[in-house]
Amino acid sequence: MCDCTRRDVLKAALGGFAGLSMHHRFFSSLFAQDAAARARARACIVLWMDGGPSQIDTFDPKPGRETGGEFKSIPTASKEFEICEHLPRLAKAADKFSIVRSVHTEENDHVRGAYLLHTGYRLQGSIDHPSLGSMISFETAQNPHLPNYVSIRSDLAFLNVQGAGLGPGFLGHEHSPFVIDDPLKPSDSISVLDRATERRMGLLADLDRTFHEQRRSADLEKRKAQIAQAAGLRETPFVQALDLSGESASTIEAYTGGAKGTINYFGRQVAANQFGYGCLVARRLVERGVRFVEVNLGGWDTHANNFVALKPLLGVLDSGMSALLADLDRTGLLSSTLVLWMGEFGRTPVINGGKGRDHYNQAFSVALAGGTIQGGRVVGRTDEDGKEIVKDPVGVPDVFATVCAAFGIDPAKKHFTHETGVVKMTENGRPIRGLF
Amino acid sequence: MRRFALALAALAVAGRSEPADFPSRDDNFVDYLLAKAWKGAARAPLSDDAEFLRRVTLDVIGRIPTVDETTSFLADRSPRKRDRKILDLLTGPEFAPFWGERLASILLGYPTGYFNYTKPQLARWISVEIRDGASIDEMVRKMIGIGRRGDTAGFVNHYLMQAQNPQRVEDLVGRISRVFLGVPLQCAQCHDHPFDRWTQEDFEGMVGFFRHAPNLYGVQYKKKYGDPVFLDGTRPASGPSLGEFAELLTRRENPRFARTFVNRIWAHFFGRGLVEPLDDLNERNGPVLGGVLEPLALRFAKGGHRFKSLIQWIAGSRGYQATSREAPGVEAPFATARVRPLSPEQLLGAISAATDLPAAVAKAKMPRQEPLNPIQGQGLEFVRAWFIREITRTGHYDATSRSSDYTANIQQILRLADLKSVVYAGARADTGGTLSRILDRRLLPRDAVEEIYLAVLSRRPSPSEVRRCLAHVLDRPDAASGYEDIFWALLNSNEFYFNH
Numbered sequence: 001m002c003d004c005t006r007r008d009v010l011k012a013a014l015g016g017f018a019g020l021s022m023h024h025r026f027f028s029s030l031f032a033q034d035a036a037a038r039a040r041a042r043a044c045i046v047l048w049m050d051g052g053p054s055q056i057d058t059f060d061p062k063p064g065r066e067t068g069g070e071f072k073s074i075p076t077a078s079k080e081f082e083i084c085e086h087l088p089r090l091a092k093a094a095d096k097f098s099i100v101r102s103v104h105t106e107e108n109d110h111v112r113g114a115y116l117l118h119t120g121y122r123l124q125g126s127i128d129h130p131s132l133g134s135m136i137s138f139e140t141a142q143n144p145h146l147p148n149y150v151s152i153r154s155d156l157a158f159l160n161v162q163g164a165g166l167g168p169g170f171l172g173h174e175h176s177p178f179v180i181d182d183p184l185k186p187s188d189s190i191s192v193l194d195r196a197t198e199r200r201m202g203l204l205a206d207l208d209r210t211f212h213e214q215r216r217s218a219d220l221e222k223r224k225a226q227i228a229q230a231a232g233l234r235e236t237p238f239v240q241a242l243d244l245s246g247e248s249a250s251t252i253e254a255y256t257g258g259a260k261g262t263i264n265y266f267g268r269q270v271a272a273n274q275f276g277y278g279c280l281v282a283r284r285l286v287e288r289g290v291r292f293v294e295v296n297l298g299g300w301d302t303h304a305n306n307f308v309a310l311k312p313l314l315g316v317l318d319s320g321m322s323a324l325l326a327d328l329d330r331t332g333l334l335s336s337t338l339v340l341w342m343g344e345f346g347r348t349p350v351i352n353g354g355k356g357r358d359h360y361n362q363a364f365s366v367a368l369a370g371g372t373i374q375g376g377r378v379v380g381r382t383d384e385d386g387k388e389i390v391k392d393p394v395g396v397p398d399v400f401a402t403v404c405a406a407f408g409i410d411p412a413k414k415h416f417t418h419e420t421g422v423v424k425m426t427e428n429g430r431p432i433r434g435l436f
Numbered sequence: 437m438r439r440f441a442l443a444l445a446a447l448a449v450a451g452r453s454e455p456a457d458f459p460s461r462d463d464n465f466v467d468y469l470l471a472k473a474w475k476g477a478a479r480a481p482l483s484d485d486a487e488f489l490r491r492v493t494l495d496v497i498g499r500i501p502t503v504d505e506t507t508s509f510l511a512d513r514s515p516r517k518r519d520r521k522i523l524d525l526l527t528g529p530e531f532a533p534f535w536g537e538r539l540a541s542i543l544l545g546y547p548t549g550y551f552n553y554t555k556p557q558l559a560r561w562i563s564v565e566i567r568d569g570a571s572i573d574e575m576v577r578k579m580i581g582i583g584r585r586g587d588t589a590g591f592v593n594h595y596l597m598q599a600q601n602p603q604r605v606e607d608l609v610g611r612i613s614r615v616f617l618g619v620p621l622q623c624a625q626c627h628d629h630p631f632d633r634w635t636q637e638d639f640e641g642m643v644g645f646f647r648h649a650p651n652l653y654g655v656q657y658k659k660k661y662g663d664p665v666f667l668d669g670t671r672p673a674s675g676p677s678l679g680e681f682a683e684l685l686t687r688r689e690n691p692r693f694a695r696t697f698v699n700r701i702w703a704h705f706f707g708r709g710l711v712e713p714l715d716d717l718n719e720r721n722g723p724v725l726g727g728v729l730e731p732l733a734l735r736f737a738k739g740g741h742r743f744k745s746l747i748q749w750i751a752g753s754r755g756y757q758a759t760s761r762e763a764p765g766v767e768a769p770f771a772t773a774r775v776r777p778l779s780p781e782q783l784l785g786a787i788s789a790a791t792d793l794p795a796a797v798a799k800a801k802m803p804r805q806e807p808l809n810p811i812q813g814q815g816l817e818f819v820r821a822w823f824i825r826e827i828t829r830t831g832h833y834d835a836t837s838r839s840s841d842y843t844a845n846i847q848q849i850l851r852l853a854d855l856k857s858v859v860y861a862g863a864r865a866d867t868g869g870t871l872s873r874i875l876d877r878r879l880l881p882r883d884a885v886e887e888i889y890l891a892v893l894s895r896r897p898s899p900s901e902v903r904r905c906l907a908h909v910l911d912r913p914d915a916a917s918g919y920e921d922i923f924w925a926l927l928n929s930n931e932f933y934f935n936h
Binding site: 168201214220230233 | 610760761762775776777829830831832834837841843844846847849850853854855900901904905908921922924925926928930931933936
């Protein structure tokens, strides 16, 4: 129960408006003094495994147990962990990323889980929490000419931006995601910016002039500025980032693993090479100063025939993620780019009658790389069947606080919103110490 | 020039009894309250006819007026034409469907995900109730009291269907208290509300009414149900039931119900609630202009919660009909009409009316669309659903809590700029919509420009606007593309995108 007094709330309000941050005791004592040294992340890429990826069939294998299923585990470049045999490239790159095997939540439903893992808060109906991407966009220096937060989603029909917590919440529209629907043709999202549109926008500015002169409205100014910004987008590096024509066939092959065919994404067929392309676009965006990119890979909701469905999907993940890590490492960007692999929850250790795995929120895995995160480590442990956490449980707020710490943002920073008084950056999250 | 336009506007409404500085209660109740609240502060002049017609058509039926509607209204010399227009809009066929959608958006938000199929159902149900003249309290009793009535069309069912499984009783109670009582009670779920007197005990009392809901809907509640106690301390006569709850919610002794609803409708028409946010009418959060909301809500409740009467009072008021043009020295709240973005439904209605989308879609060879799960339908129905989805994904629309600040991102600018988009079928020179019909008439260039202005901005262009447009057409290798540019520019203008 919150025992905030009126004065606390007002103080927080003042702090929020003045852009000051209030330090959580834990953060100040443990992290503040060397926050600057640690805060090397300038960008973040989230690889979002839509549908809820099976932790046992990816980063927390249980070989030899009934719950372990059909896949074997293989050794990796890290002495600390093995992973699924169908992730051989990631196994070789295991020195670059770490695994948290002890994440747990209270959400077992797709949208509620997605909301939690996107915002760090449970869906409450009243408070509209900002997504991690919007928070990073809000906190990092603004490049006025670039969208700071880009979401590469092959399919938005199931999860809409607001419902799944991908939106800006109370941080405001300028921090909402720029959505790229088709990573194979990312330029489509700005193809409207041709000569004809440029010509028309010039005419538009003239014809709106009298209307603007006669009225006073901040909203009119905002939209007018956005139209000007859109018109200028053609001249920005954003456009170059979306132009894949300079990428060689071998690069594309590395990212997509030559994946062909489609994957089943909540009943729809989605091209299997979309994720690889998405990772490539993410790299190109981050190279040009975009702060936050989410790349979506669907198909993890494997209630039936888990192992048949996962085999190709793991291949898609393996090539996309490993190529991304390798490229970021090669160009030196990995030290300033956080990569986060996660979905809305994990899947049951117990294999159901249809050879599937159902939703599981008691113990699942998240993987992290880049920035000041050390590679090759494991945090937390599940029991031999993967049913329960036996060491170092980690909540979603802790994952968010870890991202904050990597950026040098105080995870206890308070925002004031009218509806709710004070909302903290994370809900009492503490950075995961074993990762730094 | 502007002075002249105002003089013309004044002429056009000559004979309409321009309310005196201090109108009486019987003249227009809203004006009476506003005049008292403003205490003689300056107010903006009356809107001109074109300004009024566009605004009131958007606000009452969700679209801009057609060219015919605009020209005949401008030509009409009768003194009470504004009142008659309001009545026509209220009794026309478009009123109920528009408000069905609008109220469904207030109730459910914009769920464009997997479960959104329930929203059109709820919108249709509300629109039938409104068409048949149900009062608001009666309608809400039907919506909420479903457990008793066994009805399947109401809010509780729809909320639970569109919300996520496992659904929690807390969310439902939180939603109902926000929507109908202006109390963000769910904050008291975890802590006592910092600004008000709501406590966790209040919340538990409200949840108590929903004891039987789990059986009906399969919702979950982890704690033990307490005794049902309504927010005002009233205990139900006959135990926990949704029917009891609905009675206590809508009865006259609970002034919050009418106050919250009237504030929402006020926000719709004035672009800003008397109290903001719309779902938090707490003691600390007083109205921006005192002395208006309570008497208006009381009168609304006393008169039997009649929706159309409320709209008539508001839209018929001199206050609502003020111009949005900045006037020197006018600072009082609501003394100048607020410029506010169109809601997604209004934007669609406006584009559809401007371009004659139905005709264009009927004529165009529409490619068979891949069904956008869960958006079903083909042709016009598909285009509408697709458009609402695109708009709500590129902007942040919260009809429940906030009125209308501009909340879109740059991507919406790009989407709306795409003339190839299916929603602009009627804005292209070569389809069966408005523009192709204007071009087919082979008008003089200045007349064609005027027709485009009437179709898109619901007014005639100024001489300088005509000159600018004609210069643009002359500059193009083919006139058709020049007119297409003009049509596009007006559709994307702020003057079109906002209500004002």
